[in-house]
Amino acid sequence: MHTVIVGNGVTGVTAATRLRQLQPDWKITLVSGESAFHYSRPALMYIFMGHMTYEATKPFEDRFWRDQRLDLVRDWVTGIDIEDKQLVLHRNGRLPYDRLLIATGAKSNKFGWPGQDLEGVQGLYNLKDLRQLYKNVERTRQAVIVGGGLIGIELAEMLHSRHIHVTFLIREPSYWCNILPMEESGMINRLIEEQGIGLIRETNLKEIVDDGSGRVEAVVTEFDDRIDCQLVGLTPGVSPNTDLVKSTPIETGRGVLVDHSFRTNIPDIYAAGDCAEIVSRNGGRNLIQQVWYTGKKQGKAAGEVLAGEDTAYDPGIWFNSAKFFDLEYQTYGMILSTPQPGEQHLYWEHPSHRHAVRVVGADGCIKAFNFMGIRARHEVCERWIAERRTLEYVLDHMEEANFDPEFFVHHETEIVRSLKEQLA
Amino acid sequence: MVSAGVIGLGCLALAVSLLGSMPLAGTWMPFLLSFGLLSSGAIGYAWFAYKDTVPGIKHDGIMFGNTTHRGAIAWALGIALTGFYVVLYWWPEYLARAIALVEPLSLALSGQPANQWFLYGFLYTMAVVLFGFRMFMRYRHNRYHIIRTISVMFFQLVLAFVLPHLLRALNEPEFYFSYFWPLKYDYLFPGTVDYLVNSPGALGSFMVFWGAVCSFIATPVLTYYYGKRWYCSWVCGCGGLAETLGDPWRHLTPKSTVSWKIERAIIYAVLLLIILTTAVLWVSSTSEGALSSISAPLQQWYGFYIGAVFAGVIGVGFYPVLGNRVWCRFGCPMAAVLGIIQRFFSRFRITTNGGQCMSCGNCTTYCEMGIDVRAYAERGENIVRSSCVGCGVCSAVCPRGVLKLENGTSHGDRYPGSDKPLGALSTAVSKGARVYGDRDGYV
Numbered sequence: 001m002h003t004v005i006v007g008n009g010v011t012g013v014t015a016a017t018r019l020r021q022l023q024p025d026w027k028i029t030l031v032s033g034e035s036a037f038h039y040s041r042p043a044l045m046y047i048f049m050g051h052m053t054y055e056a057t058k059p060f061e062d063r064f065w066r067d068q069r070l071d072l073v074r075d076w077v078t079g080i081d082i083e084d085k086q087l088v089l090h091r092n093g094r095l096p097y098d099r100l101l102i103a104t105g106a107k108s109n110k111f112g113w114p115g116q117d118l119e120g121v122q123g124l125y126n127l128k129d130l131r132q133l134y135k136n137v138e139r140t141r142q143a144v145i146v147g148g149g150l151i152g153i154e155l156a157e158m159l160h161s162r163h164i165h166v167t168f169l170i171r172e173p174s175y176w177c178n179i180l181p182m183e184e185s186g187m188i189n190r191l192i193e194e195q196g197i198g199l200i201r202e203t204n205l206k207e208i209v210d211d212g213s214g215r216v217e218a219v220v221t222e223f224d225d226r227i228d229c230q231l232v233g234l235t236p237g238v239s240p241n242t243d244l245v246k247s248t249p250i251e252t253g254r255g256v257l258v259d260h261s262f263r264t265n266i267p268d269i270y271a272a273g274d275c276a277e278i279v280s281r282n283g284g285r286n287l288i289q290q291v292w293y294t295g296k297k298q299g300k301a302a303g304e305v306l307a308g309e310d311t312a313y314d315p316g317i318w319f320n321s322a323k324f325f326d327l328e329y330q331t332y333g334m335i336l337s338t339p340q341p342g343e344q345h346l347y348w349e350h351p352s353h354r355h356a357v358r359v360v361g362a363d364g365c366i367k368a369f370n371f372m373g374i375r376a377r378h379e380v381c382e383r384w385i386a387e388r389r390t391l392e393y394v395l396d397h398m399e400e401a402n403f404d405p406e407f408f409v410h411h412e413t414e415i416v417r418s419l420k421e422q423l424a
Numbered sequence: 425m426v427s428a429g430v431i432g433l434g435c436l437a438l439a440v441s442l443l444g445s446m447p448l449a450g451t452w453m454p455f456l457l458s459f460g461l462l463s464s465g466a467i468g469y470a471w472f473a474y475k476d477t478v479p480g481i482k483h484d485g486i487m488f489g490n491t492t493h494r495g496a497i498a499w500a501l502g503i504a505l506t507g508f509y510v511v512l513y514w515w516p517e518y519l520a521r522a523i524a525l526v527e528p529l530s531l532a533l534s535g536q537p538a539n540q541w542f543l544y545g546f547l548y549t550m551a552v553v554l555f556g557f558r559m560f561m562r563y564r565h566n567r568y569h570i571i572r573t574i575s576v577m578f579f580q581l582v583l584a585f586v587l588p589h590l591l592r593a594l595n596e597p598e599f600y601f602s603y604f605w606p607l608k609y610d611y612l613f614p615g616t617v618d619y620l621v622n623s624p625g626a627l628g629s630f631m632v633f634w635g636a637v638c639s640f641i642a643t644p645v646l647t648y649y650y651g652k653r654w655y656c657s658w659v660c661g662c663g664g665l666a667e668t669l670g671d672p673w674r675h676l677t678p679k680s681t682v683s684w685k686i687e688r689a690i691i692y693a694v695l696l697l698i699i700l701t702t703a704v705l706w707v708s709s710t711s712e713g714a715l716s717s718i719s720a721p722l723q724q725w726y727g728f729y730i731g732a733v734f735a736g737v738i739g740v741g742f743y744p745v746l747g748n749r750v751w752c753r754f755g756c757p758m759a760a761v762l763g764i765i766q767r768f769f770s771r772f773r774i775t776t777n778g779g780q781c782m783s784c785g786n787c788t789t790y791c792e793m794g795i796d797v798r799a800y801a802e803r804g805e806n807i808v809r810s811s812c813v814g815c816g817v818c819s820a821v822c823p824r825g826v827l828k829l830e831n832g833t834s835h836g837d838r839y840p841g842s843d844k845p846l847g848a849l850s851t852a853v854s855k856g857a858r859v860y861g862d863r864d865g866y867v
Binding site (some may be wrong): 047293 | 465478479480481483484485486487488489507565567568571671679680681777778779780782783784785786788798799802816819823824825827829830
């Protein structure tokens, strides 16, 4: 049995290693045009800032692939011949498969702004973007970043480390406030401005101005304000990369449509990770998950499905984490930016604006947490949510959830007192 | 800028004192001018470099730095450091002027004239204290690092520098209470024991008692509770220098599986060698020289190749090229003993936080002991490797808060098979440690 996986990102690679564990004798091939070996995409920023070398972002030594008998093919896939069960490769002809996993990831959104294809305008998602950024920053003193997501703030930190002045242009009234409640979002605004980064809120981009040679020289906002810059970072999120399947009978919506076992409408073809859209079983919203952790989780489940096991993907209790400059963020359970009907939000913030906790309850039971500048134990928070512990119980046991390093100042007494007052 | 100027003046004063025929040679004036200016310049430098930054981990540009990423300056520094050790050990006469420079301090502390070892101890302590201050600035958001750095500064300054010289002033044997056998191997050699026991007063006997208790009782007990970090990154002088002076180069430690194999082969070989040497010396000593034809060359050989070349010249000289823990990782027999206890019996472990690792590799990159921390973190496993010195930097650099140093309530939940640590130990000894795929085999 020959399984071919398109994409060597976290989903493809996790599927491959899981499949190898379950099927020691099968032939497994990973195809990727982006990089010869799997690397950690979230670490792209650390290469640019000089914290790490590209070599160090590879989670596995190069010998791992040989040892595990995972064949790597460095090539771009240009088409799928479904009838003959073959992939069409850009350089190396055709590659037959018995089972195929599409894990092509996502690509940066572009909303058709005038000038969005000028030189010096770019997103940040893959190694090619990184190489482009190295070139683009050579002549950059001022940069504008359009879009207020996680990639945007990472790009800001990267440019900041090279002493480039950055201005943010965000549609929302506050940073990332379509995801974070106003208080947490406010902490990030403050942090951005403390670094000396400009933050222009509730403003859309109108156009990117050409300097006459095909390079960017400024952006113009919807209020006709002009901001000079030599680099524009477009980071308004990512969309599933469905380029490969567009011209095939494989069904797509926003992403490649799959069921909970990652099956597409074509037998023996599967899709998982950022490129997949999991069709809801009960007519609810389809699931598109585009963070590292879900990519890994989906990859593991997809590996089991490929191996012939009867696995159905269970998204489990949501979690995520990020770092905004020096502020760490962890979330467990789903918190939307505004309190939902029936939800009870308790919030504590340290006067330094460097630590905050939000506890969300529904029907007196714990539903979700946000932690800013405090590390929390995943396992404990998840268990409390799964066991539907009462808010009182959670507050009484808050110390158990702390995961801060030894000797750190603990704020739990203060947090619990403040949250209990709000609860009463 | 100001501090760079002060450092420049300090260097100038130092150069004049070393090269010129100063009329004030042997007085406090050139000592204070050169080392005083150098110290205040270095402290000012660290202060100004970090005071306006937002507290938090900053590694910007380390991989681009000539000094920090094996550029020409790093090689030059490595050669200079190595050269200093070679001169110090084998041609101390070339250091006469430098020794004269620290003479007043030596006289004040011990009443004895300075020699090359006093000069060495002084420079060593100065490096730990000054770069310790840099650690305060760099890791000021992190109390674990602040407290740990205070600890290594204290042990170096007081127990490894001031106290031994005060002992000399009191006509007692010079003794370093923070070093034990097998790192300070000659403390339990028959000759040293004889000398200490026979020295007038009870202090010599106490030193033998202290050395034996610390080597054979305190070491296993403390390591059981806290892991080897209580020594390697809180007390030990070699560790102290690595954690302070060596911090800018910690990411250079080789991380490959091959380097791990070399590490295991060498470190346990050195441990066996020092056990053998000590045993042969004792047999020879109690049997009135029956084995002296073996024991004397063995003692000399160990002292030269391991004690001087490996621990000194290579151990510190290679900081700018191979990272700050070359000796600790590849050579130190004390680390080997502590490591075996830590790996199989201790309560200490680094825990990983659920499924939150995103494999970025910062932890692995900044591990000074060359451990592939990420490989464990992404599988959600405890890190119980014998080489881990518990410096805590993996936890500090992790951008997702995934790693935490912990002393559990028992050692029973650290790794599969930890309820039978002796069994795990004998498996590891008989089968050799595996790299991946075999969770029970890690050493």
